[in-house]
Amino acid sequence: MSRTFSPAPPVPRGRRAGRAAGRFGQYAALLCYLVFLAFPLLWLLSTSFKSPQELGSIDPTWIPREPSLENYRIAFDAHPLARSALNSLLVAGSAALIAVTIAVPAAYVMVRYRSRVSKAGTVWILVSQMFPLVLIIIPLFLVLKNLQMINSLPGLVLVYVVWNLPFSLWMLQGYVKAVPLSLEEAAAVDGASRLRVLTGVVLPLLTPGLVATLMFSFVTAWNEFFFALVLLKSPERQTMSVILTHFVGAEGVADLGPLAAASFLATLPSLLFFALLQRRLVNGMLAGSVKG
Amino acid sequence: MSLTARRAKAVPGNRGTPPPRTPAGRKRALGLDRGAWFLLLPALIPILVLSAGPLLYGVALAFTDEQAGRTESAEFVGLLNFTDLRHDSLFWESFRVGLVWAVCVTTLQFVLALGLALLLNQNLRFRWLARTLALVPWAMPEVVVGIMWRLVYHQDAGILNKTLSQLGLIGENVDWLTNMSLALPAVIVVGIWAGMPQTTVVLLAGLQNVPHELREAAHIDGAGLWRRFTTVTWPALRPVVLAITALNFIWNFNSFGLVYVLTQGGPGSQTRLPMLFAYEEAFKYGQFGYAAAMGLVMVAVIAVLLAVFLRNRLKEDSE
Numbered sequence: 147m148s149r150t151f152s153p154a155p156p157v158p159r160g161r162r163a164g165r166a167a168g169r170f171g172q173y174a175a176l177l178c179y180l181v182f183l184a185f186p187l188l189w190l191l192s193t194s195f196k197s198p199q200e201l202g203s204i205d206p207t208w209i210p211r212e213p214s215l216e217n218y219r220i221a222f223d224a225h226p227l228a229r230s231a232l233n234s235l236l237v238a239g240s241a242a243l244i245a246v247t248i249a250v251p252a253a254y255v256m257v258r259y260r261s262r263v264s265k266a267g268t269v270w271i272l273v274s275q276m277f278p279l280v281l282i283i284i285p286l287f288l289v290l291k292n293l294q295m296i297n298s299l300p301g302l303v304l305v306y307v308v309w310n311l312p313f314s315l316w317m318l319q320g321y322v323k324a325v326p327l328s329l330e331e332a333a334a335v336d337g338a339s340r341l342r343v344l345t346g347v348v349l350p351l352l353t354p355g356l357v358a359t360l361m362f363s364f365v366t367a368w369n370e371f372f373f374a375l376v377l378l379k380s381p382e383r384q385t386m387s388v389i390l391t392h393f394v395g396a397e398g399v400a401d402l403g404p405l406a407a408a409s410f411l412a413t414l415p416s417l418l419f420f421a422l423l424q425r426r427l428v429n430g431m432l433a434g435s436v437k438g
Numbered sequence: 439m440s441l442t443a444r445r446a447k448a449v450p451g452n453r454g455t456p457p458p459r460t461p462a463g464r465k466r467a468l469g470l471d472r473g474a475w476f477l478l479l480p481a482l483i484p485i486l487v488l489s490a491g492p493l494l495y496g497v498a499l500a501f502t503d504e505q506a507g508r509t510e511s512a513e514f515v516g517l518l519n520f521t522d523l524r525h526d527s528l529f530w531e532s533f534r535v536g537l538v539w540a541v542c543v544t545t546l547q548f549v550l551a552l553g554l555a556l557l558l559n560q561n562l563r564f565r566w567l568a569r570t571l572a573l574v575p576w577a578m579p580e581v582v583v584g585i586m587w588r589l590v591y592h593q594d595a596g597i598l599n600k601t602l603s604q605l606g607l608i609g610e611n612v613d614w615l616t617n618m619s620l621a622l623p624a625v626i627v628v629g630i631w632a633g634m635p636q637t638t639v640v641l642l643a644g645l646q647n648v649p650h651e652l653r654e655a656a657h658i659d660g661a662g663l664w665r666r667f668t669t670v671t672w673p674a675l676r677p678v679v680l681a682i683t684a685l686n687f688i689w690n691f692n693s694f695g696l697v698y699v700l701t702q703g704g705p706g707s708q709t710r711l712p713m714l715f716a717y718e719e720a721f722k723y724g725q726f727g728y729a730a731a732m733g734l735v736m737v738a739v740i741a742v743l744l745a746v747f748l749r750n751r752l753k754e755d756s757e
Contacts (some may be wrong), residue, residue: 168663176568178556181551183571186631189597206600248484251477259474261676270485275685276740277493278692280716281733283496284726286488288504308488311481340473369579371695376721387581387695394585394699402595409582421570421579 168312190195194218199226201402217403218411226381227408230389234368235415237299237385241306242363245314246356249309254344258330271312279372287376295326297379305373307384309362318364361423365416462598499730505722519731527733531707532715533739538622539711540691541677543629547690548683550630558638559645576635584699587628591615617703624708625700632696633689637682646670666729684744691740712736 149300188208193201196212221227280339286305295301323346333347351357364414371387381392390412393405462633504512521527554572558565575583590598591614599611614624648671656666694713697703703710703718712732722728 172557172560175553176562176564179554179557180564181496181569182631183568184633185597186586186590187574189590193589193595201595204594206595206597208597219631240651248480252481255474256479263478270490276688276737278492278713278716278733280494280713280720280729280737281737282489284499284504284720284730284733285492288726289488289495304484304488308484311489315481335577339615340471340477344477350491365577371579371581371698372717376717387579390579390581390585394588402589402592405585406589409585413578413582415577416577417574420573422751432449 161201175187190406190410192412193402196403198403200333220404221408221411226389227386227411229382230384230386232410234385234387235381237302237306238364238367241303241310241362241367241431244303245307245310245363246318246360248358249311249314249318250349250352250356250369251344253315254348257319257322258316271316272402274312283373283376296377297383299378299383302374302385304422305377306367306370309373310366310371313366314359314363317359318352318355319361321352324355358423361419366418369414490607496730500734501731502727502731504726505624506721506726512727515641515727519600519728519737523731523735528707529712529715532710532712534714535622535708536691539629539693539697539709540687541628542626543690544634544683544687545639546626546630547633547686548679551634551641553677554634554638555641555645558642566569567616572635572638574630574635576639578632580632581699583628583632584696587631588615588700615701617650618705618708620706621701621705624695628696628700629690629693633686635685640678640682641675644675648674680748684748687747688740691736 191206192210194217195210195215197210197212197214197216200211252267256267290296290301290305293301295304324388329347331352333343338346369387370385371391374385374388375391378388381389390405390408393401393408499512501514501516502512503515503518507617554568558569558572578586590596593599593611594615598614599608602608603611603695612620614620652670652674653666656670661669667697691711692713693711694717697709697711698714698717700708707715713736714727716732716736719732
């Protein structure tokens with residue numbers, strides 16, 4: 147990411163004006179992007195601080211006239227929001243932990259052994275991105291039903307683990323490749339077993355990558371909607387994404403405020419994670435995709 | 439890579455006397471010793487049981503009349519589901535909507551993301567802000583993105599109508615999401631907004647791998663901005679572009695949550711993407727077999743389109 151800034155080659159006089167205009171154009175374009183990216187978010191925030199009366203008025207404004215936290219209180223009182231947040235936390239947390247735990251050894255094998263199995267794994271990672279979820283959800287629904295795991299959080303965790311695996315494997319492979327082989331060889335020469343090499347040598351070096359993958363899996367599961375919609379029926383077990391959709395569509399103008407507040411709260415954890423891991427994520431993509 | 443292969447064999451696990459020839463040959467073909475299998479299994483089993491298995495099961499279901507909540511086992515009906523599908527005009531309508539949606543979103547996403555990535559690769563002030571903001575849609579749950587844009591598009595309380603009427607562009611408030619001709623474009627804008635970050639990040643990563651010296655050399659040789667882009671940047675970026683466009687197309691074609699929250703497929707069936715259609719067929723009407731057949735047709739069409747797309751691109755490359 148860091149690149150030393152090298153001075154631009156000398157520019158002929160005639161071109162200088164053109165360059166200044168180019169710079170201006172670049173900033174104008176950047177501004178357009180910033181507006182496009184930011185305005186829905188700002189509007190969500192603004193709506194979440196408005197009173198019902200204000201939302202009912204015909205003249206919406208950017209800045210709430212009398213900002214209040216009332217909507218956040220209502221969101222927690224009226225909606226089973228706290229409960230669903232806990233469900234989301236449990237499901238996403240355990241799914242991320244399990245997925246990464248089983249993905250680490252697999253990613254290691256896929257990188258260090260150039261075998262048919264590794265190749266098949268790579269193909270599967272790609273193919274699993276391709277099939278529409280309908281094709282997988284119907285049989286999954288039937289299988290889980292036979293296991294009595296419909297409408298249960300453990301069932302959803304199981305689904306999320308498998309669903310998180312491709313991307314976790316992909317990210318971790320990038321990080322494993324970055325571990326110098328010589329270290330492992332040294333340990334192997336000293337007589338360490340394969341498992342010992344993995345836990346003693348590779349794992350400590352992988353920690354930053356592990357954290358990034360863990361967070362990414364967590365956020366993916368936290369945000370997931372389709373599986374949760376199909377698999378969870380009773381409201382007290384539903385995750386946040388599903389609960390939020392109950393309040394969409396039938397809402398009167400007065401309900402927009404609590405809806406906005408609840409939506410903003412549902413975004414907080416993932417926003418937090420992304421803020422923490424912004425740089426790492428970009429690097430992880432680099433390692434996984436480009437240098438493959 | 440050949441280096442890794444040679445070394446991997448030197449790693450212990452099969453030290454000592456060389457094993458007999460045939461198993462050795464087999465082992466070379468698979469390339470895994472027992473320790474490696476042991477490490478691979480925890481991931482392999484769930485994948486086989488909950489991903490590969492159900493996938494095959496799903497394919498098989500497409501040839502049966504399986505329905506929700508039925509006690510007797512499903513019967514094999516051959517190609518009946520597919521012949522039914524051929525005459526199902528609603529399905530083909532949703533297919534058309536899905537293609538329009540996927541093509542529009544993917545193309546515009548790519549163009550906008552490339553622009554943003556090129557800007558972020560420059561030494562501009564406020565770059566950090568754009569970088570952070572560009573990641574935000576990625577971090578948001580689909581459902582929240584949908585709700586947020588409903589607030590923006592809201593007929594009376596929405597900011598879009600307010601801004602447009604202030605600018606004098608519209609006379610009266612538009613109901614974006616229930617207007618027959620505006621709903622699909624409105625939803626496409628949301629799709630672009632939601633998917634831009636991934637594309638931008640991937641393209642930015644690709645741009646930073648473009649050899650800097652090459653661009654500088656071209657600059658010194660007097661190549662203009664456009665020429666530098668077409669001769670140096672684009673060729674280096676091309677593989678990344680191919681990969682991300684293909685993936686984006688698949689993701690968009692299979693997308694569900696956004697549109698489910700925004701319009702539920704309405705008005706009429708103007709925004710009923712194939713996934714929404716199949717979801718309703720499966721979990722509202724309980725037609726599992728029929729819905730699985732739809733899924734299979736979707737996969738087939740995507741595969742064909744991608745094959746054509748990638749082949750044309752590769753052909754262009756070799757010319």
